[in-house]
Amino acid sequence: MKALTSVIILAAITVIIFIFCTFTVDQRKQALVLEFGEAKRVANPWGKEADAGLKFKKPWEKIVTLDRRNLEIDLKPVELLASDQEPMLVDAFVRYRIVDATKFYEALRDEVGAQHKLQSIMDSTLRDVLGRVNTKEIISGRRAELMNEIQLVTNATANAPENDFGVEIIDVRIKRADLPKANAERVFARMVTERNQRAAQIRAEGEKKSREIRATAEKTAAITRAEAKEKSLKIKGLADAERNKIFAEAFNLDPEFFAFYRSMEAYKKALTTGTTYVLSPNSDFLSYMDNQKGRR
Amino acid sequence: MPNNNSPWDTGGGKGGKDSGGRGTGGRGNSPWGSSGSGKGGKKPNRNRPTNDLDNVIRDFKGKFGSPKKGDGGLGGGRLPLIIGAAIILALIMSSIFTVDQQEEAVVLRFGEYQRTVGAGLNFKLPYPIEQIIIEKTREIKKIDIGGNVKESEMLTGDENIVEIDFSVLWRINNLQEYLFDVKDPDTAVRAVAESAMREVIGNHALEGIITKERLSVTTDVKKLMQETLNEYKTGVQVVEVQLQKAYVPPSVIASFRDVVNAAQDAETAVNKATEHANKIIPEAEGTALKLIQEAEGYRGKEVAEARGQAERFKLVYKEYKAAPRVTRQRMYLETMEQVYEHADKMVLDGKSSGVVPYLSLDELKRKGAK
Numbered sequence: 001m002k003a004l005t006s007v008i009i010l011a012a013i014t015v016i017i018f019i020f021c022t023f024t025v026d027q028r029k030q031a032l033v034l035e036f037g038e039a040k041r042v043a044n045p046w047g048k049e050a051d052a053g054l055k056f057k058k059p060w061e062k063i064v065t066l067d068r069r070n071l072e073i074d075l076k077p078v079e080l081l082a083s084d085q086e087p088m089l090v091d092a093f094v095r096y097r098i099v100d101a102t103k104f105y106e107a108l109r110d111e112v113g114a115q116h117k118l119q120s121i122m123d124s125t126l127r128d129v130l131g132r133v134n135t136k137e138i139i140s141g142r143r144a145e146l147m148n149e150i151q152l153v154t155n156a157t158a159n160a161p162e163n164d165f166g167v168e169i170i171d172v173r174i175k176r177a178d179l180p181k182a183n184a185e186r187v188f189a190r191m192v193t194e195r196n197q198r199a200a201q202i203r204a205e206g207e208k209k210s211r212e213i214r215a216t217a218e219k220t221a222a223i224t225r226a227e228a229k230e231k232s233l234k235i236k237g238l239a240d241a242e243r244n245k246i247f248a249e250a251f252n253l254d255p256e257f258f259a260f261y262r263s264m265e266a267y268k269k270a271l272t273t274g275t276t277y278v279l280s281p282n283s284d285f286l287s288y289m290d291n292q293k294g295r296r
Numbered sequence: 297m298p299n300n301n302s303p304w305d306t307g308g309g310k311g312g313k314d315s316g317g318r319g320t321g322g323r324g325n326s327p328w329g330s331s332g333s334g335k336g337g338k339k340p341n342r343n344r345p346t347n348d349l350d351n352v353i354r355d356f357k358g359k360f361g362s363p364k365k366g367d368g369g370l371g372g373g374r375l376p377l378i379i380g381a382a383i384i385l386a387l388i389m390s391s392i393f394t395v396d397q398q399e400e401a402v403v404l405r406f407g408e409y410q411r412t413v414g415a416g417l418n419f420k421l422p423y424p425i426e427q428i429i430i431e432k433t434r435e436i437k438k439i440d441i442g443g444n445v446k447e448s449e450m451l452t453g454d455e456n457i458v459e460i461d462f463s464v465l466w467r468i469n470n471l472q473e474y475l476f477d478v479k480d481p482d483t484a485v486r487a488v489a490e491s492a493m494r495e496v497i498g499n500h501a502l503e504g505i506i507t508k509e510r511l512s513v514t515t516d517v518k519k520l521m522q523e524t525l526n527e528y529k530t531g532v533q534v535v536e537v538q539l540q541k542a543y544v545p546p547s548v549i550a551s552f553r554d555v556v557n558a559a560q561d562a563e564t565a566v567n568k569a570t571e572h573a574n575k576i577i578p579e580a581e582g583t584a585l586k587l588i589q590e591a592e593g594y595r596g597k598e599v600a601e602a603r604g605q606a607e608r609f610k611l612v613y614k615e616y617k618a619a620p621r622v623t624r625q626r627m628y629l630e631t632m633e634q635v636y637e638h639a640d641k642m643v644l645d646g647k648s649s650g651v652v653p654y655l656s657l658d659e660l661k662r663k664g665a666k
Contacts, residue, residue: 024406024407025406025407025408026404026407027404027407027408027409027475027476028475028476028479029407050408050409050476051408052404052406052407052408052409053405053406053407053408054405054406054408067479068476069476069477069478069479070477070478070479070484070528070529070530071479072479072480072483072484072487074487093487093491095484095528135455136455139451139452139453139455139498140453140498140499143495143498143499144495170527170528171524171527171528173487173488173491173524174491174494174495175487175490175491175494176450176490176494177451177494177498178449178450178451179451179457184449184457187455187456187457188457188545188547188548191456191457191502191544191548191551192547192548192550192551195548195551195552195554195555196551196554198555198558199551199554199555199557199558200558202555202558202559202561202562203558203561203562203565205562206558206559206561206562206563206564206565206566207562207565209562209565209566209569210565210566210568210569211569212569213566213569213570213572213573214569214572214573216573217569217572217573217574217576217577218576220573220577220580221576221577221579221580222580224577224580224581224583224584225580225583225584225587227584228583228584228585228587228588229587231584231587231588231591232587232588232590232591233591234591235588235591235592235594235595236591236594236595238595239591239594239595239596239598239599240598242595242598242599242602243598243599243601243602244602246599246602246603246606247602247605247606249606250605250606250607250609250610251606251609253609253610253613254613254616257613257616257624258609260624260627260628261609261612261613261627264627264628264631267631267632267635268631268634268635271635271639276639276640276641276642277636277639277640277641277642278641278642278643279636279641279642279643280643281643284628285628285629285632285636286643289643
């Protein structure tokens with residue numbers, strides 16, 4: 001019986017030692033070992049090869065677990081003035097890592113503390129850096145460059161002697177850089193007027209083109225008609241010339257007879273019904289009226 | 297004997313089988329029962345089991361009951377056995393795990409990474425020594441961003457505002473990084489996607505974003521996201537970025553549509569003008585053709601007429617040449633005859649000055665009217 005009791009006691013002691021003298025560190029964590037509140041060492045710290053697993057400690061040592069991974073802080077949107085006095089709403093996020101667990105614990109205690117401190121640092125950093133450039137550069141021109149600068153400034157601030165957070169700012173990224181509501185309305189108004197202008201211009205250009213087409217067509221039509229007129233007159237002229245030539249050729253055979261012949265033709269046509277003639281008995285026509293032998 | 301009783305026998309035999317079984321059970325000393333042989337030999341067997349059945353039941357009860365009675369005696373040895381078995385079972389259960397085809401699992405020993413295992417049945421040291429984390433590494437995950445003003449509206453490079461809704465398809469391509477290097481990688485993917493999209497949109501003009509640069513926007517976002525996520529070591533691969541919506545905000549849509557309408561209007565105006573042109577030019581050409589044809593007609597007619605008259609004159613002249621005097625006289629008289637035939641005429645002697653001729657113009661006119 002005595003042997004059994006001692007075995008049980010031994011087992012109990014082993015279990016107790018095991019419980020109080022060991023701890024485990026997760027691959028994703030680093031553990032700060034505190035002895036009566038004083039930081040003694042860090043298990044599985046950042047910067048060294050991963051060393052997670054089962055660890056030993058003195059029974060009175062306390063363990064504080066901190067993350068070893070790349071962490072995010074989603075900042076609250078900051079309203080700031082760009083250098084062109086344009087207000088902007090900037091929503092950014094920060095990625096950081098605890099590189100010195102002791103300093104981090106000392107200065108910030110935990111991730112919530114880090115969130116508070118970094119939020120206020122970021123507020124002023126964003127204002128400083130983005131306040132020096134204009135809206136255009138924030139939105140497009142130098143966004144990547146500016147984010148880089150903000151990261152460097154934040155990193156420097158976080159590790160300055162007065163802060164010494166024991167963190168590394170991996171990246172600062174602007175999620176949103178927008179105009180506040182009132183300014184957005186102004187942009188909408190401008191977009192509308194720009195489009196209206198554009199529409200008017202397009203319509204005017206269409207109208208211009210249409211008129212040009214009409215005018216050109218009218219001109220072409222007029223020219224076509226005029227040219228045809230010219231050509232037709234020429235043809236008629238040629239016709240008259242030819243006619244004259246034909247007549248001249250024929251009538252030149254005997255101009256005197258032509259005069260007589262043509263006169264006869266003309267009388268026949270011109271002097272017809274409805275005309276009253278006063279004839280002289282001396283006329284050739286009546287030469288036999290009084291004299292059967294004629295006057296001659 | 298048995299043959300005499302054969303009807304009974306058979307009847308009893310049947311009865312014994314069917315309904316008589318219980319009845320005969322009481323009469324163990326039935327004459328048929330004892331005399332029965334051969335076929336009847338089965339009957340006693342039928343009867344006996346009923347006796348036996350009671351015994352069996354009793355026996356069974358006894359046996360069944362006995363462990364209960366003997367519980368106190370045997371219990372001291374069995375309970376730890378059961379507990380031990382349960383513990384062993386639990387250990388085995390916590391040492392075996394299955395991984396689906398879509399998944400991969402990492403094994404942690406006291407929190408320290410040990411190994412990554414694939415699909416199938418796998419083993420590990422029991423809890424709490426080893427633990428596993430299973431993730432769906434083959435599954436393509438989707439994040440939708442947008443759908444509300446705050447997330448959708450973005451400033452473009454030319455300082456306009458565009459509404460963008462988009463989806464990101466991604467999957468885990470390095471499980472170790474995904475689990476151990478970044479906290480909450482899913483949120484990281486989302487934040488990076490938003491940031492990348494806005495950066496890319498900020499580098500494009502509105503016109504391009506809503507028209508022909510959509511594809512380049514998505515490829516740029518994908519590239520930028522991947523770079524950033526690699527930098528963070530998220531172990532995430534961006535499979536695709538899809539633009540669901542890329543258009544101007546509702547309050548300016550009307551004016552944008554009006555630009556499209558304006559283009560239509562302009563085209564309509566041009567079309568109408570062209571239509572007009574296509575009408576009047578052929579008309580003018582037709583008129584021109586007509587004029588020229590007319591002229592040609594005139595020419596043909598005049599020339600032909602002239603030729604005809606010339607020819608006629610030549611013929612008459614030829615005749616005249618042959619007998620000039622007579623022909624001339626004849627022509628003159630014929631003409632005058634024709635002229636005076638239907639006309640009013642009056643012959644006055646110019647020499648007789650005594651008569652003053654009176655010519656009534658009114659009368660002449662009246663006659664002329666007739």
